[in-house]
Amino acid sequence: PQKGVQLLSVAPASLPASVQVMNRKVQSVQAGGNVTFSCQSVTKEDVIQVTWQKETDGAEDNIATYSTMNGQRVAKGYASHVSFAHSELQASAISLHGVTLQDEGCYKCIFNTFPSGAVTGRMCLNVYAISDPRVEVKLIPNQEKAEDSEKMVRMSCSATGKPAPKITWHLPSILQQKPREYHIKFSNQTVTVISNFTHTHSRILQEYPIACVIQHPSLNVTLVPPTDSLEQGPGNSTMVPAIAIAVGVLVPLTSLLLLTCLVCLCLRHLRDSGRNPDWPCWVGL
Structure with a gap:
C-alpha cells in the first residue's frame, strides 16, 4: 500500500526587533560645539516609549523620554543644553548644545516595544579642546x-x-x-x-x-x-618709550601754559589802558 505523505507547514519567523543608529557610532566634536544623535527602530511591534540615557560611572543616567501620552520630557540636569531634534515612536534624535568635556561618553537610545520589550542602540562621543x-x-x-x-x-x-x-x-x-x-x-x-x-x-x-x-x-x-x-635689550626696552611719551606730552603742555600766562598779562594791561593809554601790549613767543 502506498504510504501517506505528511506535509508540515512552517510559519515564517518574524525578524527580531533592533535599533539602527543613523549617525556614526563614534562622533567627535570640539568643546563649545553642537552634536546630534539619531536612532530608528527596525520592528513591526508597537513602540510604547523612547528613552535616551548616558552611561555615567558604570550606571545609566536618564536624559530624555518621548511617548504619545507624555510627549517630550528632558531631565532637569540636561534641560539647559539638550533638546529633541526629532521625536516619533519609530525614530528619535536629540541634540547637545555647547558641548563640554563632561559630555564625553557613551549614549543609549532605548525603544520600549510590546511585546518584546526594550531594544537599544548605542553611540559614543569624544570631546576635544x-x-x-x-x-x-x-x-x-x-x-x-x-x-x-x-x-x-x-x-x-x-x-x-x-x-x-x-x-x-x-x-x-x-x-x-x-x-x-x-x-x-x-x-x-x-x-x-x-x-x-x-x-x-x-x-x-x-x-x-x-x-x-x-x-x-x-x-x-x-x-x-x-x-x-x-x-632694545632687557634693561631699557621699556625706558625709551617712557621717555619719548614724557617729552611728547610735557613740551606742548609747557608751551600752552606759557601762552596762557602771556595772554592773561595782556588782558590785564588792556583793562588798565585808561590809566596809561600809550602803553602797548606785546605778546611774543
Whole structure:
C-alpha cells in the first residue's frame, strides 16, 4: 500500500526587533560645539516609549523620554543644553548644545516595544579642546659666564588641550640642543604641554628663521617668536618709550601754559589802558 505523505507547514519567523543608529557610532566634536544623535527602530511591534540615557560611572543616567501620552520630557540636569531634534515612536534624535568635556561618553537610545520589550542602540562621543597656544621669548643671564654681559635667549612654546597637543619646532641646523618637553595633567582630562630651550647666541632670532608648530585635532598653527623685546635689550626696552611719551606730552603742555600766562598779562594791561593809554601790549613767543 502506498504510504501517506505528511506535509508540515512552517510559519515564517518574524525578524527580531533592533535599533539602527543613523549617525556614526563614534562622533567627535570640539568643546563649545553642537552634536546630534539619531536612532530608528527596525520592528513591526508597537513602540510604547523612547528613552535616551548616558552611561555615567558604570550606571545609566536618564536624559530624555518621548511617548504619545507624555510627549517630550528632558531631565532637569540636561534641560539647559539638550533638546529633541526629532521625536516619533519609530525614530528619535536629540541634540547637545555647547558641548563640554563632561559630555564625553557613551549614549543609549532605548525603544520600549510590546511585546518584546526594550531594544537599544548605542553611540559614543569624544570631546576635544585646546586653549592658550603661545610662544614666549626671554633674555636670561648666562650661568656659565656670570661675568659676561652676553645674555642667553630662552624660547618657550605651550598649549593646553584634550588630547594633548603636539609641539614641534622649525630650528636652524646650528642649534645642537634639543628642546625639552614637559606635560602637566589636570583633573578635567586636559594636558598642558610646554616645550622650551635656551641658546647662548641672543641674536639667533634676528639671524635665523625659528617657529613653533602646534598640532591638535581642532587647531594647526605655526607661531613665530616675537623679537621686539630683544631689540632694545632687557634693561631699557621699556625706558625709551617712557621717555619719548614724557617729552611728547610735557613740551606742548609747557608751551600752552606759557601762552596762557602771556595772554592773561595782556588782558590785564588792556583793562588798565585808561590809566596809561600809550602803553602797548606785546605778546611774543
